[in-house]
Amino acid sequence: MSGHTSVKNYIKETPKIINGIRLQSVAARIRRAVKEELGKEDPAKENLNRNDLVLIELAEGTQSAAVFTQNAFCAAPVQIARQHISEMAPRYLLINSGNANAGTGQAGYDAAMQCCASVAAMMGCNVNEVLPFSTGVIGEALPVENILASLAALKEGLDEKFWQSASEAILTTDTHAKLFSCQLDLNGTQVNITGMAKGSGMIRPDMATMLSYVATDARVEPPQLQACLQQAVDLSFNRITVDGDTSTNDSVVLMATGQSDIEINKSNLKNFQVALNDLFVTLAKSIVRDGEGATKLINVVVEQGKTMKECNQVAYAIAHSPLVKTAFFASDPNWGRILAAVGYSGVSDFGINKVEIYLDDVCLVQDGGVARSYTEEQGQAVMKKDEITIRVKLNRGDQSTTVWTCDLSYDYVRINAEYRT
Numbered sequence: 001m002s003g004h005t006s007v008k009n010y011i012k013e014t015p016k017i018i019n020g021i022r023l024q025s026v027a028a029r030i031r032r033a034v035k036e037e038l039g040k041e042d043p044a045k046e047n048l049n050r051n052d053l054v055l056i057e058l059a060e061g062t063q064s065a066a067v068f069t070q071n072a073f074c075a076a077p078v079q080i081a082r083q084h085i086s087e088m089a090p091r092y093l094l095i096n097s098g099n100a101n102a103g104t105g106q107a108g109y110d111a112a113m114q115c116c117a118s119v120a121a122m123m124g125c126n127v128n129e130v131l132p133f134s135t136g137v138i139g140e141a142l143p144v145e146n147i148l149a150s151l152a153a154l155k156e157g158l159d160e161k162f163w164q165s166a167s168e169a170i171l172t173t174d175t176h177a178k179l180f181s182c183q184l185d186l187n188g189t190q191v192n193i194t195g196m197a198k199g200s201g202m203i204r205p206d207m208a209t210m211l212s213y214v215a216t217d218a219r220v221e222p223p224q225l226q227a228c229l230q231q232a233v234d235l236s237f238n239r240i241t242v243d244g245d246t247s248t249n250d251s252v253v254l255m256a257t258g259q260s261d262i263e264i265n266k267s268n269l270k271n272f273q274v275a276l277n278d279l280f281v282t283l284a285k286s287i288v289r290d291g292e293g294a295t296k297l298i299n300v301v302v303e304q305g306k307t308m309k310e311c312n313q314v315a316y317a318i319a320h321s322p323l324v325k326t327a328f329f330a331s332d333p334n335w336g337r338i339l340a341a342v343g344y345s346g347v348s349d350f351g352i353n354k355v356e357i358y359l360d361d362v363c364l365v366q367d368g369g370v371a372r373s374y375t376e377e378q379g380q381a382v383m384k385k386d387e388i389t390i391r392v393k394l395n396r397g398d399q400s401t402t403v404w405t406c407d408l409s410y411d412y413v414r415i416n417a418e419y420r421t
Contacts, residue, residue, distance in 0.1 A: 020257025031098030069250035075102035219258030293411030333379025
């Protein structure tokens with residue numbers, strides 16, 4: 001089953017301070033350095049001087065869990081962060097936008113390690129307690145000098161209230177920050193969860209999506225924290241796609257400072273997990289809503305399958321289809337494209353006469369063809385909305401899944417054609 005509850009109204013866009021977490025962001029001119037390296041600087045086209053480097057400090061005793069991209073060409077910072085978090089509980093996260101430090105070989109690895117070592121020396125911690133993260137253009141050298149020159153300002157300005165500016169500094173082609181908080185009452189004490197994410201294109205995660213950092217003031221032991229993170233990711237970031245491309249840099253970190261004095265245990269785990277799942281789903285859907293050039297959020301629901309695997313096959317066949325996605329951009333109820341995607345999804349031996357396809361509550365396909373009750377006017381009315389649900393009933397089992405995607409517009413092509421230019 002898809003497994004998450006509907007997003008509750010306790011999810012707020014106003015970030016809650018998480019005791020034990022301090023943040024700061026500065027303009028290290030990383031994006032400008034990339035443009036200058038390419039010889040294609042055009043300040044009029046984008047703000048190349050905005051904040052692009054973030055330091056997050058985790059109080060001593062904070063536990064962390066993480067998941068990373070499954071892309072074989074994972075970026076140097078992913079390799080290092082994965083290794084470091086397996087060795088020690090992190091104290092600092094260093095995040096840059098504008099440069100992915102991916103496809104950069106040993107030089108990229110050495111550059112990321114140099115940044116970690118400099119943070120460790122400045123903050124008086126072990127180098128393995130620093131996790132590096134990068135996002136941006138692939139294949140360009142990381143401007144280490146710009147980063148090192150900015151570290152003192154990051155240290156000086158660390159403050160628990162700077163979630164908003166940090167969430168803006170990690171963006172690339174995103175049009176706005178993704179930052180949400182929730183509060184829940186556990187055993188009579190308020191527990192806070194705050195999370196930020198970035199992602200707009202190159203979105204088809206195999207663990208997460210691009211970059212996301214979520215913190216809680218609850219106390220959670222490492223094995224339980226990893227399990228909580230994995231469930232939340234599986235129900236959110238692992239259920240979204242913008243363009244079917246898995247990034248080289250995908251990383252998600254969940255941090256538990258323990259400073260609310262509430263321990264997550266068997267008695268309150270369910271309520272904590274539900275809230276965490278809701279926050280992750282909110283972040284994930286906000287990424288799809290902000291997909292490059294997107295104008296519509298599309299919920300793809302596949303029901304009554306034999307297995308979860310076949311439900312996912314059908315859902316992703318629809319969500320990745322350029323023909324389906326462009327039809328939604330045009331607000332064209334071209335149900336034949338959805339039907340075709342279901343048919344080529346790779347699910348074997350299902351009876352096409354049993355399959356039903358809906359746009360919201362409007363039945364499109366039944367008994368192997370267009371539903372007798374369907375009219376083009378009904379389909380057109382649904383397609384004009386900015387959030388639409390495609391529902392496919394396979395009528396062959398009790399498994400179901402939900403995947404979130406968006407339409408494919410002219411602007412997606414323009415944004416990606418101009419990404420380095």
